[in-house]
Amino acid sequence: MTDTAAAPPEVTTARKSRLHLALRKPGFLVGATIIGMSILFAVMPGIFAPYDPNFIDYTAVRQAPSWEHPFGTDMLGRDSLSRVIHAYTVNMQMAVLATVFALTIGVTVGALVGYYRGVADMIFGRVVDAIITFPFLVLVIAVVAVLGPGLINMYIAITVVGWVYYARLMRAEVIAQMGNDYASAGIVMGYSDRRIIFRHLLPNAITPVVVYWMTDMALAILLGSSLGYLGLGAQPPQAEWGVLIAEGRNFITTAWWLSLMPGIAIVLTGLGFSLIGDGLADLLRPRG
Amino acid sequence: MTHPVMKIEDLRLAFPISRSLLDFIQRRPGRAVNALNGVSLDINKGETLGVVGESGCGKSTLARCIVRLHKPTGGRIHFAGTDIFDRDTLRDRSYNRRVQMMFQDPYSSLNPRMTTEQILSEALRVHKMRPEEDIPNRIAELLEMVRLPQDSAQKFPHEFSGGQRQRIAIARALAVEPEVLIADELVSALDVSVQAQVVNLLLELQDRLDLTILFVAHDLRLVRHVSNRVAVIYLGRIVEIGDSEALFSAPSHPYSQALLSAAPSLDPDDKGAAIRLEGELPSPLNIPPGCPFHVRCRHAQDQCRADIPKLRPLAGRGEVACHFAEEINQSA
Numbered sequence: 001m002t003d004t005a006a007a008p009p010e011v012t013t014a015r016k017s018r019l020h021l022a023l024r025k026p027g028f029l030v031g032a033t034i035i036g037m038s039i040l041f042a043v044m045p046g047i048f049a050p051y052d053p054n055f056i057d058y059t060a061v062r063q064a065p066s067w068e069h070p071f072g073t074d075m076l077g078r079d080s081l082s083r084v085i086h087a088y089t090v091n092m093q094m095a096v097l098a099t100v101f102a103l104t105i106g107v108t109v110g111a112l113v114g115y116y117r118g119v120a121d122m123i124f125g126r127v128v129d130a131i132i133t134f135p136f137l138v139l140v141i142a143v144v145a146v147l148g149p150g151l152i153n154m155y156i157a158i159t160v161v162g163w164v165y166y167a168r169l170m171r172a173e174v175i176a177q178m179g180n181d182y183a184s185a186g187i188v189m190g191y192s193d194r195r196i197i198f199r200h201l202l203p204n205a206i207t208p209v210v211v212y213w214m215t216d217m218a219l220a221i222l223l224g225s226s227l228g229y230l231g232l233g234a235q236p237p238q239a240e241w242g243v244l245i246a247e248g249r250n251f252i253t254t255a256w257w258l259s260l261m262p263g264i265a266i267v268l269t270g271l272g273f274s275l276i277g278d279g280l281a282d283l284l285r286p287r288g
Numbered sequence: 289m290t291h292p293v294m295k296i297e298d299l300r301l302a303f304p305i306s307r308s309l310l311d312f313i314q315r316r317p318g319r320a321v322n323a324l325n326g327v328s329l330d331i332n333k334g335e336t337l338g339v340v341g342e343s344g345c346g347k348s349t350l351a352r353c354i355v356r357l358h359k360p361t362g363g364r365i366h367f368a369g370t371d372i373f374d375r376d377t378l379r380d381r382s383y384n385r386r387v388q389m390m391f392q393d394p395y396s397s398l399n400p401r402m403t404t405e406q407i408l409s410e411a412l413r414v415h416k417m418r419p420e421e422d423i424p425n426r427i428a429e430l431l432e433m434v435r436l437p438q439d440s441a442q443k444f445p446h447e448f449s450g451g452q453r454q455r456i457a458i459a460r461a462l463a464v465e466p467e468v469l470i471a472d473e474l475v476s477a478l479d480v481s482v483q484a485q486v487v488n489l490l491l492e493l494q495d496r497l498d499l500t501i502l503f504v505a506h507d508l509r510l511v512r513h514v515s516n517r518v519a520v521i522y523l524g525r526i527v528e529i530g531d532s533e534a535l536f537s538a539p540s541h542p543y544s545q546a547l548l549s550a551a552p553s554l555d556p557d558d559k560g561a562a563i564r565l566e567g568e569l570p571s572p573l574n575i576p577p578g579c580p581f582h583v584r585c586r587h588a589q590d591q592c593r594a595d596i597p598k599l600r601p602l603a604g605r606g607e608v609a610c611h612f613a614e615e616i617n618q619s620a
Contacts, residue, residue: 179396180396180397181391181392181393181396181397182396182397182398182399182400184352184357184389184391184397185389185391185397185398185457185460187355187356187357188355188356188357188384188388188389189384189388189411189414189460189464190381190382190383190384190385190414190415191410191414195414199410200399203401204399204400204401
């Protein structure tokens with residue numbers, strides 16, 4: 001890790017041209033725009049939302065979309081657009097917090113068992129089998145049921161289940177990379193295992209994991225709002241897409257916009273992450 | 289005679305094959321690929337020892353054992369007075385500094401995400417070969433040594449040709465100032481013209497830096513060109529070892545004779561009948577008893593089917609592992 005500081009400038013040429021290449025792909029560009037906007041909404045929703053998301057107005061309940069309220073209003077007269085925009089904060093937070101810990105744990109464990117193999121790898125294989133046999137959502141709901149509802153517990157639940165997918169991917173990729181002589185050369189050079197794993201193998205093995213991470217963030221939003229919808233994630237009056245859809249459910253025939261608009265937000269963000277993942281696959285590949 | 293820097297004694301390596309459930313039920317014994325079956329070899333200081341043999345004969349496995357990429361199942365390797373697989377020696381990284389290896393595939397032996405400079409400076413830093421401020425100078429020196437332009441330092445492996453990459457690999461090995469270099473099929477992935485450049489560079493560096501080289505290759509003419517001594521390996525055993533010129537001009541073991549006569553001659557008048565080997569190389573899963581070569585040998589007799597011949601000196605030649613070496617070479 002000490003060597004990186006010495007030589008940052010030369011990274012530019014090769015990588016910059018690939019960035020241009022990725023930006024020329026319309027999919028990546030659209031994805032980047034969507035996620036860029038989402039991040040802006042998440043960081044400063046107050047600037048984009050026309051009203052206070054929690055302002056209750058009993059004189060304007062369940063109004064259809066209009067110029068005044070583009071997404072209509074809900075059963076308490078709150079502005080639906082403002083609530084959808086404010087929900088970006090918690091939903092984008094889900095995308096990150098429900099995945100980064102799983103990513104970190106998964107990459108580390110996967111790299112270690114892939115490098116050392118042996119008994120640890122066998123035990124790891126059985127653990128993976130055990131966790132993967134269960135449907136993801138069912139297992140997460142079970143963990144939340146034990147810990148109790150709420151966002152923090154939801155992150156814990158998703159991490160407990162989600163890390164195996166990263167670890168499995170990382171392990172396979174590290175094993176594939178070990179077949180390359182540069183790994184053997186590291187051993188012959190007398191480098192420490194830590195250096196070989198984290199400085200040589202990991203950067204070469206991480207690309208599929210990063211790409212998967214993007215799709216996983218989309219899935220995390222979907223999962224988070226599913227749990228919100230079921231009442232196991234974010235709790236009302238918190239503006240969160242799953243919660244918003246659940247609130248609108250009772251009025252689905254008369255005030256369809258209440259559920260539709262947050263639904264569209266989920267689809268759009270999910271699409272954005274997937275498109276970025278696609279572009280990153282090209283961007284991160286070594287060699288031109 | 290010069291003294292050996294490395295002594296290999298009766299080195300054995302068997303890779304076990306995982307047994308299936310059915311094997312357990314039927315009580316079949318576990319099987320193993322016998323890659324090395326008792327290799328004994330001295331590597332002398334300053335020499336180039338060529339190692340030749342067919343694919344799968346164990347020559348690369350031998351090379352990988354020497355740099356501790358494989359742990360042998362039997363035998364010993366002595367270097368500088370210690371067994372290199374000794375618990376204390378294993379922990380000591382200086383062995384890795386003193387014995388270096390270069391690999392066959394120039395496209396996988398360099399980390400694709402590191403520049404030449406990063407590759408070389410890592411080697412220099414880990415083994416503390418130079419104080420921090422001298423590292424850039426040393427890198428320039430190393431590039432000069434392997435005749436790469438100075439701007440190579442900032443480039444990534446994919447920007448180089450195969451021959452240039454092998455030079456970087458040589459520079460990496462030399463960065464830690466080793467005494468012994470193991471070249472495992474160093475140039476076999478390169479074009480013939482580039483092969484000559486890389487090999488000549490290696491020989492020149494050997495002179496300059498007083499290196500001992502173990503040159504593993506299947507290209508016989510190349511081995512003849514670079515080596516002082518040559519060992520011929522067959523099914524994980526050395527069947528003949530001797531001075532390069534003597535061995536190539538008059539091989540003593542029937543296998544060496546067949547191997548060398550398979551190489552095309554440069555003399556257009558030489559229409560001499562090549563000795564053709566019958567049958568296939570036996571599987572290292574199931575090595576024939578007695579002399580491993582007897583199933584393909586023209587001179588095989590009953591003794592060959594029963595006793596394993598030991599490597600023994602032959603008058604006026606190198607060492608040969610053949611019961612009937614004298615008779616065969618007299619009649620020839």
